Amino acid sequence: MIYQQVVNAINESSNIIITSHVNPDGDNIGASLALCQALLKLGKDAVFVLDDSVPELYKFLPGAEKVQKPDFLQKNSFDLLISMDCGDLERLGRVKDYIQGRKLINIDHHISNTKFGSINLVEENAAATAEIAYKLIKSMGIFIDKDIAQCVYTGIVTDTGQFQYSNTTEETHVIAAELIIAGVSPADIFNKVYQNNPKEKILLMKEALKSLDFHFNDKASCITISRSQLDSISGDELDTEGIVNLARDIASVEVAVFLKEKEPNIVKASLRSKSRVDVCAIAKEFGGGGHIRASGCTIEGTIEQAKEKILSVIQKQI
Amino acid sequence: MIYQQVVNAINESSNIIITSHVNPDGDNIGASLALCQALLKLGKDAVFVLDDSVPELYKFLPGAEKVQKPDFLQKNSFDLLISMDCGDLERLGRVKDYIQGRKLINIDHHISNTKFGSINLVEENAAATAEIAYKLIKSMGIFIDKDIAQCVYTGIVTDTGQFQYSNTTEETHVIAAELIIAGVSPADIFNKVYQNNPKEKILLMKEALKSLDFHFNDKASCITISRSQLDSISGDELDTEGIVNLARDIASVEVAVFLKEKEPNIVKASLRSKSRVDVCAIAKEFGGGGHIRASGCTIEGTIEQAKEKILSVIQKQI
Numbered sequence: 001m002i003y004q005q006v007v008n009a010i011n012e013s014s015n016i017i018i019t020s021h022v023n024p025d026g027d028n029i030g031a032s033l034a035l036c037q038a039l040l041k042l043g044k045d046a047v048f049v050l051d052d053s054v055p056e057l058y059k060f061l062p063g064a065e066k067v068q069k070p071d072f073l074q075k076n077s078f079d080l081l082i083s084m085d086c087g088d089l090e091r092l093g094r095v096k097d098y099i100q101g102r103k104l105i106n107i108d109h110h111i112s113n114t115k116f117g118s119i120n121l122v123e124e125n126a127a128a129t130a131e132i133a134y135k136l137i138k139s140m141g142i143f144i145d146k147d148i149a150q151c152v153y154t155g156i157v158t159d160t161g162q163f164q165y166s167n168t169t170e171e172t173h174v175i176a177a178e179l180i181i182a183g184v185s186p187a188d189i190f191n192k193v194y195q196n197n198p199k200e201k202i203l204l205m206k207e208a209l210k211s212l213d214f215h216f217n218d219k220a221s222c223i224t225i226s227r228s229q230l231d232s233i234s235g236d237e238l239d240t241e242g243i244v245n246l247a248r249d250i251a252s253v254e255v256a257v258f259l260k261e262k263e264p265n266i267v268k269a270s271l272r273s274k275s276r277v278d279v280c281a282i283a284k285e286f287g288g289g290g291h292i293r294a295s296g297c298t299i300e301g302t303i304e305q306a307k308e309k310i311l312s313v314i315q316k317q318i
Numbered sequence: 319m320i321y322q323q324v325v326n327a328i329n330e331s332s333n334i335i336i337t338s339h340v341n342p343d344g345d346n347i348g349a350s351l352a353l354c355q356a357l358l359k360l361g362k363d364a365v366f367v368l369d370d371s372v373p374e375l376y377k378f379l380p381g382a383e384k385v386q387k388p389d390f391l392q393k394n395s396f397d398l399l400i401s402m403d404c405g406d407l408e409r410l411g412r413v414k415d416y417i418q419g420r421k422l423i424n425i426d427h428h429i430s431n432t433k434f435g436s437i438n439l440v441e442e443n444a445a446a447t448a449e450i451a452y453k454l455i456k457s458m459g460i461f462i463d464k465d466i467a468q469c470v471y472t473g474i475v476t477d478t479g480q481f482q483y484s485n486t487t488e489e490t491h492v493i494a495a496e497l498i499i500a501g502v503s504p505a506d507i508f509n510k511v512y513q514n515n516p517k518e519k520i521l522l523m524k525e526a527l528k529s530l531d532f533h534f535n536d537k538a539s540c541i542t543i544s545r546s547q548l549d550s551i552s553g554d555e556l557d558t559e560g561i562v563n564l565a566r567d568i569a570s571v572e573v574a575v576f577l578k579e580k581e582p583n584i585v586k587a588s589l590r591s592k593s594r595v596d597v598c599a600i601a602k603e604f605g606g607g608g609h610i611r612a613s614g615c616t617i618e619g620t621i622e623q624a625k626e627k628i629l630s631v632i633q634k635q636i
Contacts (some may be wrong), residue, residue, distance in 0.1 A: 162482060163504060168504045180487065191593075197569060203590070206527040246523075
C-alpha cells in the first residue's frame with residue numbers, strides 16, 4: 001500500500017525537505033506546514049522549502065515563519081524530498097534543480113499529476129492535498145494538535161471553496177469534524193482567510209465592475225480592467241482572482257469572462273461556465289487551457305480587440 | 319426527553335401544520351420542508367403553511383411548490399402545529415391568528431426564543447434549525463432520502479455561511495457528511511443558492527460601491543445607496559444583504575456600515591464589526607438592535623445626515 005511505502009521512506013530518513021509549487025495557495029501551504037510539523041513531532045529534522053513567499057493571507061499559519069528559500073538546499077544535506085500538491089516538476093520552481101538522484105515522494109490530488117516521484121501518493125478524488133496529508137499523519141500515529149489541525153483545515157476550506165466545489169465528499173466533512181474536535185475554530189479561520197482583504201482588492205472590484213456588460217441575451221457577461229486602471233490602484237500586482245465569479249454568479253449567465261491587460265497589447269482572459277459550455281475548449285483556441293468550467297488564456301491586442309475575439313468564439317458555443 | 323415528547327405529539331396527530339417565520343431564508347424553508355416530507359412519509363397529512371412566498375432562490379427545494387398561505391388554516395382542520403426556526407409568535411405573521419387553543423411545538427435554535435410552544439425543542443447551540451429537524455427525523459426512524467437531505471443541507475449551508483460562522487460545530491460537519499451519503503451534491507446546491515443571483519444584484523453592488531469610503535485610519539468603511547439609485551436599477555425591492563460584508567472584509571476595517579435610503583428621509587443602517595466594537599450598542603443609540611457583530615437601525619434624515627450621525631457614534635467606539 002502506498003501509505004505504508006511513504007511511512008517507511010519517512011522512517012528511514014532523518015533530514016526531510018518538504019516542498020511545493022510556486023504561486024502558492026491555501027492548500028499547498030496548509031498541507032506542507034501540516035506535514036512539516038507532524039514530522040518535527042516525530043523527531044525528524046524537517047524543513048519546508050519553497051521558491052516563493054508565503055502569501056500574506058497565510059502567514060498566520062503555525063510554522064509559516066520558518067519556511068526556507070531554495071538556497072537552503074545548497075547549504076544543507078537532506079535524505080528525502082516530499083513534494084506537496086504539485087502536478088509536475090516545473091511548478092517546483094528552483095527547487096527542481098536539487099532533486100536529481102534524490103528520493104522523492106510526490107503527494108498530490110491533481111488529475112494531471114505526472115507521477116514524477118520515486119513514490120507517488122496521488123489521490124485524484126481527495127478534495128485537497130491537505131486531506132491526504134491529514135490521513136498520512138494519522139496513519140503514522142502522530143497526535144493531531146491544534147497547530148496541525150489549523151493547517152489542514154485551511155487547505156481543505158480554501159481548495160473546496162468552503163465545502164462547495166464538486167470535490168467535497170463525505171470524507172471531507174468527517175475530517176473537518178475531527179479538525180474542529182482538535183481545536184480549529186471555523187469562524188477564526190474564516191476571519192483570517194476571507195475577511196482580511198487588502199483595501200486595494202475592493203477598490204479593484206469597484207473599478208472593474210464599471211465595465212460589466214452582458215451579451216447574447218445575458219447568457220454571457222464580461223468584466224475588463226486596463227493596465228492604467230490597475231496601476232492607479234496599486235503599484236504591486238493585485239489579486240484579481242474572484243472577479244470573474246462576480247460576472248458568473250448571475251442566474252442568466254452561462255459563460256463569464258474577465259479580461260486583464262497584463263501589459264500593453266497582452267490581455268489575460270479568465271473564463272468560467274456553469275453547466276453547458278466547455279470553456280477549456282474556448283481557451284485552447286487561444287493557446288490556453290484549464291478545466292471545462294474554469295480556464296484561461298492570453299490574447300494579443302488591446303482589451304477591446306481581445307474582447308471582440310473571445311466573444312465571437314463564445315457566441316458559437318452558447 | 320424533549321425529542322420523545324415531540325415524537326409522541328406527532329404520533330398522536332393526523333393533520334399536522336408546519337409553519338415558520340415571515341421574511342423566509344434558507345434555514346426556515348429547508349427545515350420546514352424537510353420535516354414536512356418526513357411526516358408525509360410517516361403517513362401523516364402534513365402541510366407547510368407560510369405567511370410569505372418561498373423566495374425564488376429556494377423554489378428548487380422538493381415540496382416548495384406545495385406551500386400554502388394562512389387562509390388554508392381557515393378552511394382545513396388540523397390537530398397539531400409545529401413552528402420551525404421562529405423566535406417569537408409575531409414572526410409567524412397571520413398564522414398567529416390560528417394558534418389559540420392548539421397544541422403547538424416550537425422547534426428553533428435562536429437564543430432569543432420566547433418558548434411560546436406547548437412543547438419547546440429549542441437548541442441554542444444548533445447551527446441551524448435544519449440540524450434539529452434532521453436529528454428529529456432520524457430519531458423517528460424515518461429514512462433520510464435525497465429530497466429530505468437536500469432541504470436539511472440547504473438550511474445548514476445558508477445558516478452557517480458555508481460552514482464558517484461560529485455556530486458551526488463538529489456535529490454540523492458529521493451531519494453534512496451523512497447528507498452527502500444520502501445523495502446531496504454540494505456543488506449542485508452551491509450552484510442553485512449562490513450562483514443564481516438576479517442581474518440586478520450585481521448592478522446594485524456596482525452602483526453602491528461607487529460610494530465606498532473609509533474613515534478613522536481605514537478602521538471604518540461606509541457604503542450608501544439612495545432611493546433614486548435603487549429605483550433606477552429595479553422597481554422591486556432588491557436584496558441588499560451582503561453589501562455590508564464587502565465593506566467589512568478588508569483587513570484594516572473593524573466597523574462597516576451600509577446605509578440604504580428606504581424612503582425620503584428614512585435611512586436603514588446595517589452595521590458589522592469584526593472583533594472589538596459592539597455594533598449592537600451603536601444600533602441601540604438609534605433605537606435599533608441585533609448582535610455584537612451584526613446589527614441594524616433606522617435613522618431619520620438624508621443619507622448624508624444619517625452617515626454623519628452614525629460615524630460620530632462609531633468614532634467614539636473605534
